Amino acid sequence: MAQTKFDRQVEETTEALAFGIGRFLGGRDMDGVKRTDATFWHPGTRVLPKVEGSVARSSYRAGWQRLALRMTFLSAAGSGGWWTWENQETARFWWEHRDATLQTLQPGGIGAASAAAVGGLAYGLLTRERRELMREWVTPLHLALAQPLGIAEQTDPRRYLHVPKNFSDDDAQIRVDLPVHLRFSRDLVADLITQKLALEGVTFSWNPAGRKPHLLVKKTRKPPKKAAFKDASIRDLVAKAPESAPVIGIGTGGKTVSVDLDAESPHILVNASTGGGKSVTLCCIACQMLRHGSLVYILDTKRISHPWANGIPGVTYCRDIADIHDALIELGMEGRRRVRVADELGIGADPDAIGPRLLILLEEVNATMKQLARYWERIRESGDPKVSPAIDALNEILYMGRQVRMHVLLVAQSATARALGGPEVREQFATRILARYSVNAWRMLAPEVHPAPKSTKHPGRAQVVIGGTARETQVLFFTDAEAREWATSRPPSRGKKTPAVPATPAPVQLPGPAEDPQATQTQPSSTGPEAPTQDALPAQRATAADPADITATATPPANPAPVNDQAVGLRQAHEEHLPEITVAALRYARANDRSFPAPAGKRGAELLYRVGDLKRWARNRPRSAVGSTDLD
Structure with a gap:
């Protein structure tokens, strides 16, 4: 039987009524259109x-x-309708006497209207800043943000943008709810x-x-505009720092x-462009480590990056590329020696038994x-490897590091993987200090931190x-005099028993020179840190600390020593080995240059010096020397 028009109307009405009741009870829009992501339990x-x-x-x-x-x-x-039904006579009376009813309600109506007006005015005044x-x-x-986040423009901004009225204040916090798809x-x-x-100077979490x-x-x-070491608060802060955790700056x-x-x-x-404070x-860091007894090797082809370190006990300053090459090779051998010592000592051994902390500053x-x-x-000969052994030694040190107490502080204007020897080498630097950096440098060295903070030219400011x-950090600033004074002082005792003569840190045991394979590997003297450590025999240097105690050399040995091991006076050194430096200049340097090598013997009243020591000193003088092996 065909459905009649009346039946269809009844069916449609019943269906609409059922949907209407469902929408009413479900808290949805009555027209059935879902406009937001709101659910029954959660707002949209x-x-x-x-x-x-x-x-x-x-x-x-x-x-x-x-x-x-x-x-x-x-x-x-419903309550109003029920009351009207139960009080029909009263309701009929009010309806028939409308004028009297309105007159009775007039005072209350005026009061209600006044209260509503005052409330509306107060609400407008209180929310004026919010509306603005x-x-x-x-x-x-x-x-x-609507298009980048994929949000409809009809969305109420207050639903996902939580911006306080004082959003420009220092302690303000802005919250942005993000879409789930990200x-x-x-x-x-x-x-x-x-x-x-x-906004300026904000962080995004x-x-x-x-x-x-x-x-x-x-x-x-x-951070503060300046962090000078001369300030008493900064000085106390540095003095209280642990031996293994030098202070970099104030954040x-x-x-x-x-x-x-x-x-x-x-x-x-340390990655920074010119003037970014790399040497500072x-x-x-270095002067703090020296104060606690660390040994510092400064490998500086620029020759003048750290004038404060000249002649400081515990510092070996290599300015010539040949000396840097030899120093890295010896440091690599020292690292392997320390690995063997650590293996023999086992777990729980005193770190000092491995050797003093060794800091390598590579400029x-x-x-x-x-x-x-x-x-x-x-210089390489047939059969030698193509890769420089000095570079291999540096890589070995980077992989050893923590356990053998050898630490590399590397400075670069652009620390690319190619410059450092590969991305795996760069990953050894868990701490990276960037100053005056480009966007590319930040993406290369700190891609996990984004967006990149804006670079600044403020002196001493780094990330x-x-x-x-x-x-963001204001790096501590030491003058040359302050750095020397702090590096040469010793911290007060903190409950540990100090040795009777805490003059210098325990010297590191480095192997002897390559040109003298018969030399025994003993400890070098720590009294002359800029004196040669590769070309001289450690046993010979150990007896050269005090010229007053040096005895005259008796008769020359039957087999003459190699040239670098020969002991000569200053005049003979000028005539045969250092013709570019006058005798007067050598005597002046002996009296005034802390890095001048210690004497190795006496010939009558004349002090004798090892040729290798003098050559190394000449190559590594702060000013460039004639005959240097520097290639640039």
Whole structure:
């Protein structure tokens, strides 16, 4: 039997009524259009795609909230109807005497209207700043972020942009709720937030995990403009620093920024362009380590990067590329020796038994690595490996590091993988200090930190990246005199028994020179740190500390020693080995240059010096010497 028109109308009405009741009880829009991502239990934050027109604020409410409001109004209407039904005579009387009823209600109505007007005015005044914030800042930011985040423009900005009225204050925090799909460019979003809200010096904390990903934007407190060591507070801070954790500088909020060479990172990479404070940073760390008894090797082809270190006990300053080559080879052998010692001592051994902490300052690695490669090409013989053994030794030290208490502080203007010997070598530097960096340099050395903080030309300002976190830091500044004074002093006792003569740190045992294979490997003297450590026999230097105790050489040996091991006076050294340096200059250097080698013997009243020591001193003088083996 065909369905009649009346039956169809009844069916459609029943269906519409059923859907209406379901929408009413489910807290959904009564027209059946789902406009937001709100559910029955959770409020909405986004307008769904393909929704046209404006969206009422009620559409963002959770279903149970809308149901509660509807039931409240329905209950109020039902209560009014029930009261009217139960009091029909009273209701009929009010209706028939409307004038009297209105006159009776007039005072209450005026009071209610006045209260509503006052309340509306107060609400307008109290929310004026909020409305201005929405109009001037939040809404424009929403229009800029809608497309990059994939959010409909009809979305209420207040649902995902939580911007406080004092968002420009130092302690303010901005929260942006992110879409779950996370298909957007972080750099673009961060740049838009910075520009639209006119923010400077902010940090972005991305929290993509879970069902509520969000972004926190905080304004960072700047480090101090200066961090001079002469300030009493800075000096006390450095004095209290642990032996293995030198202070690098002062960060935001006055917090100390340091790196623990034992627990965090055995090696440090400093990447900065010209004038970025590379040598200042190394000076800051090295003088603190020297104060605690560490040995420092400065490999400086520029020759003048660290004038404060000249003649300081415990410092070996290599300026000539040949000496840098030899020093790296010996340091590599020392590292292997320490590995054997650590293996013999076993777990739980005293670290001091392995040897004193050894710091290697490698300046301008971009130029130094090229010079080492060219120098090896020039001196290597048939059958020698193509790769410089000095570069291999440096790589070995980088891989050893922590356990053998050998630490590399490497300086580069551009620390590319090619310059350092490969990406695996660069990964050995868990601590990276960047100053006056480019965007490419940041992406290369700290890609895990984004967006990249803006580089600054403020003197001494750097970014210290440790464990995927960048901390803006004002690096400590030592004058040359302060660095020398701090490096040569010794910290007060902290409950440990100190030796009777704490003059110099225990010397590192380095192997003898390559040209004298019969030399025994003993400890070099620590009284002449800039004196040669490769060309001289350690046993000979150990007896040359005090010229007053030196006895005259009796008769020459039957078999003459190699040229570098011969003992000569200053005049003979000038005539036969150092013709470019006058006798007067040699005598002046002996009296005034702390790095001048110690005498190796006496011939009557004349002091004798080892030829190898004098040659090394001549090559490594702060000013460039004629006949240097520098290739550039």
